[in-house]
Amino acid sequence: MERNGRKDFKGSTRPKDKKFNKQRKNPPKKKSKSYNNRNLMRETKFVTLNSTNIQMIRDYFKTIALNLYDLFAQSNNYVLYQFEGKTRDVFLVPTSMSKMVKKLSRDLPLMHAGIHLGYVRPKRTHSGYVRAFFLSYEGGRFIYDFIVNDHPELLKDIQTIKLNGKGERSFLYGSDIDFEDALSNTSKLIKKKIIFVINQNDNYIGIALLLVKQAGQKKPEEPGQKKWDVHSRSQNFNVSLINLTDAGYYLRRGG
Numbered sequence: 221m222e223r224n225g226r227k228d229f230k231g232s233t234r235p236k237d238k239k240f241n242k243q244r245k246n247p248p249k250k251k252s253k254s255y256n257n258r259n260l261m262r263e264t265k266f267v268t269l270n271s272t273n274i275q276m277i278r279d280y281f282k283t284i285a286l287n288l289y290d291l292f293a294q295s296n297n298y299v300l301y302q303f304e305g306k307t308r309d310v311f312l313v314p315t316s317m318s319k320m321v322k323k324l325s326r327d328l329p330l331m332h333a334g335i336h337l338g339y340v341r342p343k344r345t346h347s348g349y350v351r352a353f354f355l356s357y358e359g360g361r362f363i364y365d366f367i368v369n370d371h372p373e374l375l376k377d378i379q380t381i382k383l384n385g386k387g388e389r390s391f392l393y394g395s396d397i398d399f400e401d402a403l404s405n406t407s408k409l410i411k412k413k414i415i416f417v418i419n420q421n422d423n424y425i426g427i428a429l430l431l432v433k434q435a436g437q438k439k440p441e442e443p444g445q446k447k448w449d450v451h452s453r454s455q456n457f458n459v460s461l462i463n464l465t466d467a468g469y470y471l472r473r474g475g
Contacts (some may be wrong), residue, residue, distance in 0.1 A: 266301060266304075267301065267304065273302060273353075276352070276353050277300065277338075284363065285367070286377065288367070288371075298335075302340075307339060308341075309336060311333055312337050314334060317333070321334075336356050337356060338354050360414070360427040379409055379413055380418055385419075386401055394463060395463060396460055397417070406461075409430050414428070425466060426465055429461070430460075431459070431460045431461070
């Protein structure tokens, strides 16, 4: 028996509805997870460095030591690669492994290989933002060891600061450097050039940067402040050594 188009028993169905049945037969297709991920982030690539970024790194190496990049290139021991994803990281891949890495990157989503030299990020300048290269902890260690072991003649061109035990512990906890903890001469350090930080045993533990800020007309009285310095035309300013990266952070992050 039927009542108002319904069957009078359990499991009854509604009258035929063309629109309703069409939706049931052809439900909207769900987009795959991989499709959604492609919309959220660009496709990742692990490729050899292009000429523009190579020039950027060459210019950066020159700020450390004038002939550093040329000596590095002449060794022909490494090939520069870049990972292009949400970030752009630069790696040193041994020349002997380069062909294998290039082949694997065609089929596998490689994100890391060799030594992490650094990364390319926007850098704020007076005229806006520009793309710039920044050295990583691993990259700093590679360059420092490369100079000490293979080209000690460049030691006179690089900036270093040696810390005592107290300064080393503080630096490895992520703190900036206190001038009182320096065992080496700091008067010749200049701005805009990285400083390799070493401990009492001459082991590399990170990189730092000299920062100079104007202190206004008031005479500086706190530690770390000087009345004059070659770094500034003003008589009153603050000088500090900023921790860019250190071995403690590298280990806490998991290497």
